Amino acid sequence: MKTAAGTEQLARLRETIDAELDRLTSGDLEAPEAIRRAVRYAVLGKGKRLRPILVMASGEALGGREEELLPAACAMEMIHAFSLVHDDLPALDDDDLRRGRATVHVEFGEAAAILAGDALLSLAFRTLAGDPGESGLASRRIAVIQTVADAVGLSGMIGGQAMDLLFEERMATGEELARIHRLKTGALITASCVAGGILAGGSAGEIETLRRYGTALGLAFQITDDILDVEGTAEQIGKSPGKDQRAGKATYPAIHGLEASRRMAARRIAEAVEAAAGLGDRATLLRTLAEIVEARRS
């Protein structure tokens, strides 16, 4: 019952986020149409919108208003889309398909994919900075930009991707795998939660709790992804199952076995639920998200 109401709220949130992403990427009419189309193709495709939803859910848990949170939510999806476009490039993971469609470089060419990724990253920071004239929230916005830029850079997502590329020849150890995930996907997921908290004007303690929540949820999400690669159906995961396994990639099940991986995910979910509980009654959506990640696992 709780999850059904939560699912409806999530669907509504996704619509709000998609409409705003649409709006934010329809300007810039000076640029050639092809590159603007590539940017929109990259960011408006299907997706779970996990990161923007986490910004909204975290901010609302601390009493933040939707309109204060929405731009940052969209910025996090732009950054996620940027990272997928560049990671899919022939020189990196060389993927032709993403979410059931041709990847950006297959559809628009490599040059457009590189530039579209770059454009998404700069538009994300532009969006985080807000509109000129509204300087009231400047110090919160600056704190968010610091947090997000750290999560994107060499000690975050980009560093994680660079590290991932080192393991094309041998499988990573358990410790290395945890570190890659922490940087490559964990940092941005955690930053989404922290950004929501900062924009809502949360206390240092509340933001620390959101950081704990995000770290635990991000890891649970990643372990679950790895488990689904072994156990899931193509429909469930939106790509061919067993791909990582066949590629000899380090995954939680490959390193720790399925049973231990399930226990690790359950422990992280419990941590996330506990952190959400610490934020009180308004953190319903954060709890729902943890339940959804848990349900996905089974």
Next chain:
Amino acid sequence: MKTAAGTEQLARLRETIDAELDRLTSGDLEAPEAIRRAVRYAVLGKGKRLRPILVMASGEALGGREEELLPAACAMEMIHAFSLVHDDLPALDDDDLRRGRATVHVEFGEAAAILAGDALLSLAFRTLAGDPGESGLASRRIAVIQTVADAVGLSGMIGGQAMDLLFEERMATGEELARIHRLKTGALITASCVAGGILAGGSAGEIETLRRYGTALGLAFQITDDILDVEGTAEQIGKSPGKDQRAGKATYPAIHGLEASRRMAARRIAEAVEAAAGLGDRATLLRTLAEIVEARRS
């Protein structure tokens, strides 16, 4: 005499900027060493440091202090370096040499070049956001981030690069060439001047004057570059002369002829000098820079 003193001041500024760029790119020890080396190779190589010097000169013209301006100055150089690394990639301009050295993708591989560019762009925004805790200048910093992100994005540098790629098959017209330059190089040069003015707490009128100065200087610089491609020696321009000409690229001399191009550059220099004069006595360095661009031309 004035220019000799100015040249000395510029050399000192370049040293300060290079030392700070070195410091700003020596952290992030969690990332693999190869990618950190690629980032430093891209940004610490030889270069005129035009954009950071413009930030410093513009800010100091309005009484800004060096330490307030230096981070933004370095951020502009990081963005410039990011754009060179990505533009040199095989899928874009496919250049093997840059400033007399192997380009980043030739030295470190394409994957590292893509990621190093991404890392430089995010580090630039991280640097513009300043240190946590210093929230006193937050609203100026937000205004700078808005200005810079606009100059980088689809209606700025990245849009200009995308537009440039359209003219591989036919030569651009004079109007198209002016538009490409305004977006591809002009936007970031102008933003450097505006950023310095904002950080120094300039009035709207002063910032508008800096915008005029930057627009004129940027265009003069670009026309001069095109003229040097025809007339210069390899030593003067740091690359083989005649390259654009042989590639059938649209340049000012190719479209307007050498004489008219010289007149256009002189007119822009005069505009820049006039704008600098409007800022009073402290704008010496801005005047020196205009003189240097002028001297370069002959």
